[in-house]
Amino acid sequence: MKNYKFDLKNKKEYLVSPTRKVKVNIDYIYNFNNSFGLERKWIILDRHNSIKKIKRLLLPDKMIMLTSFLTTEDSHIKDYLIYIDFGKYSKNGNIIEFKDLELDIIIKKDNTFRIFDIDELIEEFEIKNINKADFYNILKEETILINKFESIGLIETLTQETSKDAIMWLIDLG
Template sequence: MKMKDYIFYLNEKKETLVSPTRKVEVNIDEIMEFDNYYGIERKWITLDNHNSIEKIKRLVIPEKLIMLTTFKTAFNSPLKDYLIYIDFGKYSSKNNSIEFIDLELDIIIKRDLKFVIDDMDELILEYRRKNIQQSDFFNVLEYSTFLINHFEQLGVLNTLKQNLSDESIEWLLNI
């Protein structure tokens, strides 16, 4: 299994997703610049699942190991209780494009501000298969532990606002 790979072409306002099952390119409607990272807003495209999503916003943060996503969904969507989806991964940048390789670990923040750690088993499996370098594996574990500890001490939104900015989190949530 190959992990998901996102490439954000900022000048062309395009996002490309390469996964084990597909390659998809979609237009970006809006790009916001924050302190050394970007907000991306785009319409959802119909795939084989999650078709109750209308549009998404992402915070693409090359200095961190995370990408934050929020969704505008239909009322009866199975994802209607999701507030923020945090993907853990690895970034690289060149020629005004940003690549994010999803390293499988996710934290799902629900609308009630509780959170769920998801796909830890996939992170470990990909590490054992040698698809994730040891340094990346331990960096993801360390950063996810840092966030989880702060979520429990300060609350989810306060932690995100302290580690990013009030402005970017408010933008993300205003969907």
């Protein structure tokens, strides 16, 4: 599982995963009503190096973090519009932490979506890295989002979860 720490005062993003520790500067921070938009350059890693820029939308009152990527034309993720990570937030002053609980939804530019890593969510729950309440809350949150996606649309759903300004900022990668 990955753990993110966002230091809004010092404009730093920290990522700790089983395979790496990353510390990177955040170029811009935007404050939307119930969320924070973070924008930064991509850093070279062991994979995903077709990414040029990344935007994250932190929603500390929800169980999701939204990410968009500016990529090269030959990128294997060039058709992604929004990547949704499900997890758990904690906030202490200007520090926001997000524990990624493995479940993801990828919204593509053609207005379709796919669920990823539900097997990893279940596996982490079974080995007790995710407690029962968090496990069921994540599944409930995912189900509610998917039902709303199907009834009112992908972008409209995410607009209701945060704001139109926040979602328009997130998907504008120009």
